Amino acid sequence: MLEHGDTGRLHIVLISIHGLIRGHDLELGRDADTGGQTKYVVELAKALAKQPQVERVDLITRRIVDSDVSDDYAEAVEALAENAQIARIDAGPEGYIRKEELWDHLDSFADNLLSWLHRQPRWPDVLHSHYADAGYVGVRLAHLTGLPLIHTGHSLGRDKCRRLLALGLAMEEIEQRYHISRRINAEEDTLSNAELIITSTRNEIEDQYELYDYYTPEKMAVIPPGTDLQQFHPPSAKTADSAFAVSLNKFLYEADKPMILALSRPDERKNIVTLLEAYGESPRLQAMANLVIVAGNRDDIREMNDGAQGVLTELLLVIDCYDLYGQVALPKHHSADEVAEIYRLAAAAKGIFINPALTEPFGLTLLEAAASGLPLVATENGGPVDIIGNCHNGLLVDPLDKTAIAEALLSILDNPERWRTLSANGLRNVARYYSWEAHTQAYLQKLQPLLQHFERLPKTPPVGKVGRLRRQAIFTAMDNTLLGDDEGLAQFVNLIREKRRKCLFGIATGRRLDAVLAILKQKRIPKPDILITSLGTEIYFTSQLIADIAWSYHIDHLWTPQVLRRVLSGLPGLTPQPKEEQSRFKISYYYDSERAPPMDEILTLLRQKELSVNPTLSFGQFLDIVPARASKGQALRYVARQWNIPLERILATGGSGGDCDMVAGNTLGVVVANRHREELANLSDIEQVYFAERSNAWGILEAIEHYDFFDL
Numbered sequence: 001m002l003e004h005g006d007t008g009r010l011h012i013v014l015i016s017i018h019g020l021i022r023g024h025d026l027e028l029g030r031d032a033d034t035g036g037q038t039k040y041v042v043e044l045a046k047a048l049a050k051q052p053q054v055e056r057v058d059l060i061t062r063r064i065v066d067s068d069v070s071d072d073y074a075e076a077v078e079a080l081a082e083n084a085q086i087a088r089i090d091a092g093p094e095g096y097i098r099k100e101e102l103w104d105h106l107d108s109f110a111d112n113l114l115s116w117l118h119r120q121p122r123w124p125d126v127l128h129s130h131y132a133d134a135g136y137v138g139v140r141l142a143h144l145t146g147l148p149l150i151h152t153g154h155s156l157g158r159d160k161c162r163r164l165l166a167l168g169l170a171m172e173e174i175e176q177r178y179h180i181s182r183r184i185n186a187e188e189d190t191l192s193n194a195e196l197i198i199t200s201t202r203n204e205i206e207d208q209y210e211l212y213d214y215y216t217p218e219k220m221a222v223i224p225p226g227t228d229l230q231q232f233h234p235p236s237a238k239t240a241d242s243a244f245a246v247s248l249n250k251f252l253y254e255a256d257k258p259m260i261l262a263l264s265r266p267d268e269r270k271n272i273v274t275l276l277e278a279y280g281e282s283p284r285l286q287a288m289a290n291l292v293i294v295a296g297n298r299d300d301i302r303e304m305n306d307g308a309q310g311v312l313t314e315l316l317l318v319i320d321c322y323d324l325y326g327q328v329a330l331p332k333h334h335s336a337d338e339v340a341e342i343y344r345l346a347a348a349a350k351g352i353f354i355n356p357a358l359t360e361p362f363g364l365t366l367l368e369a370a371a372s373g374l375p376l377v378a379t380e381n382g383g384p385v386d387i388i389g390n391c392h393n394g395l396l397v398d399p400l401d402k403t404a405i406a407e408a409l410l411s412i413l414d415n416p417e418r419w420r421t422l423s424a425n426g427l428r429n430v431a432r433y434y435s436w437e438a439h440t441q442a443y444l445q446k447l448q449p450l451l452q453h454f455e456r457l458p459k460t461p462p463v464g465k466v467g468r469l470r471r472q473a474i475f476t477a478m479d480n481t482l483l484g485d486d487e488g489l490a491q492f493v494n495l496i497r498e499k500r501r502k503c504l505f506g507i508a509t510g511r512r513l514d515a516v517l518a519i520l521k522q523k524r525i526p527k528p529d530i531l532i533t534s535l536g537t538e539i540y541f542t543s544q545l546i547a548d549i550a551w552s553y554h555i556d557h558l559w560t561p562q563v564l565r566r567v568l569s570g571l572p573g574l575t576p577q578p579k580e581e582q583s584r585f586k587i588s589y590y591y592d593s594e595r596a597p598p599m600d601e602i603l604t605l606l607r608q609k610e611l612s613v614n615p616t617l618s619f620g621q622f623l624d625i626v627p628a629r630a631s632k633g634q635a636l637r638y639v640a641r642q643w644n645i646p647l648e649r650i651l652a653t654g655g656s657g658g659d660c661d662m663v664a665g666n667t668l669g670v671v672v673a674n675r676h677r678e679e680l681a682n683l684s685d686i687e688q689v690y691f692a693e694r695s696n697a698w699g700i701l702e703a704i705e706h707y708d709f710f711d712l
Helices: 036-049 103-118 131-145 157-166 171-178 180-193 202-211 243-248 272-280 283-288 306-321 336-348 364-371 384-391 402-413 416-433 436-451 478-482 486-499 513-523 549-555 561-568 599-608 632-642 657-663 677-683 696-707
Strands: 010-015 054-062 077-081 084-089 126-130 149-152 196-199 220-222 259-263 290-294 352-355 376-379 394-397 472-476 503-508 530-533 538-541 574-576 587-591 613-618 622-627 650-654 668-673 689-695
Touching (some): 010 131, 036 054, 036 077, 036 084, 036 364, 036 436, 054 077, 084 103, 103 131, 126 131, 126 436, 131 149, 131 180, 131 632, 157 180, 157 202, 171 180, 202 220, 202 384, 259 272, 272 306, 272 402, 336 352, 352 364, 352 402, 364 384, 376 384, 376 402, 384 394, 384 416, 472 478, 478 650, 486 503, 486 696, 530 632, 538 632, 561 587, 650 657, 657 668, 657 677, 668 696
Parallel strands (some): 010 054, 010 126, 126 149, 149 196, 259 290, 472 503, 472 650
Antiparallel strands (some): 077 084, 530 538, 587 622
């Protein structure tokens, strides 16, 4: 069995979690989650699979079992090519939910994906996450495996928040609707831990990523997406006879006039209402061209989500206001296979493709339109700046300036020679700059240096023979969880002694080994099979207290304690804890909430100094900083793999912030009652985390009964 890339060819894992992803008939525009990103990742997987240096490509997404969507999305595996596939991973409810509702289920997705990776013939060579949710998962997998992570943002939370605030939304409403703080934190974490950030445009780096605390342009690379030049090409004589062309006849009085084409989701950010108003306010534009708006598919506007319903209703009201009947087409249906034909239909009519979005991270539709021979008019905000700059095939406009939009369109429609020049420029330069062959060559070239210095954890770590048959485990934090009530502790200890032959017992604590051993002796607690100490930075196998050296080597990645101490030394309200509370991989402070900066500000400082670390505030007064790859939860998962115990059979109990990633995910999570458990309040909506009514060891015993743990 191969452990790593012994063939010399690459195994690449792409992670794109939300939306509806399949290898055929992509439902582009079905909703806000099924747009350009879903098409990009499918095309990237197919294009990479064609390269001789690539052995295998896996595109990982979420499995969806829902009568409201196709059964295709419930298939665990779908072939894309001989050496490429879509693999669908379970996480959260079976049904289709929007990406903003996925956050509570991403820890489970990461656990399930890690199990899936362990079942494969060998480790992949690289993980590539797409969007913030996949970045969250990718960071956790990179920490647990040692695999290099690369990331593509597609769109960014800080930029979205900035735009929503500009539209007049209150921060509270943005948070409620979009969970924007969770998204931004995940993006900051991803930027901190990824080896390479792939962007589509220079503008994305300079105008959007620049908003982030962990802004490192030196590890960002502009690799524009490709477009399928076999699918998207100039029109032929048969174009005018297409089924879509016939469907336009019921909308348009003079269907042979040039076509202004807009193609996007019915999303407020796409700004198509402003385009329609610009057209309605220009009699000259109406005289010269028809306007065709292809805005997703619909059967009944009243049954669509609020955002799409609002945009489409407004479009119909504007058509009526300006009396644009017979001049504007707003077709209800089109198939994915018809999209290329729609572009060619517009090109055959000597039309123009327009993207008036408020901002466009890249703009795959611009490439498709250019490859079909259409001149472009596009927003000056985002990716179109680079595309039109490279292709010299159109004009950039302020998307809020209706007069400028109309004048740009007229300046091309009025001048047939200019139309031909822009069309020819687009055809020539889209093949030069934006083919999938060029994209994958640049992609693989950027990948090579990342693979030279990475040491992965063994795929199947060695495990001791003693206790190997135990298929369950209890891991518990100590302070304010296991400890605090002697009577409850005694009951728990008796239970552990009784079940010791079938259940592994582990303790995960922020304390150092010597302090833990002293407490175990004082409280007459049986020595655990596994001790995870110093907040997940040290792992010991008892009773001989054998240290796991491989884990120490693994977490040492990018750990710079001297730099860290220097950065934090001048902050008020932070006092170094005594030497006996510090360790090689843990720097600990007392945190005075009256004087110290808020944790958000400390996180910002650490990111700005490009420190890849894992800071934790516990019990409101202890600030511990460990390497990014270390935590109680990550150490627990490493041990679970060693002992071959499924996470679903591990009871993980905690009571403060340092226990979060141990309790979340696929473990049977338990939060005992204590005055600090509000630090774990964000887990309260997760079904697989039980909030006990009783405190300390009594809470653990309550949870054992709740889960019927010993009869699993």
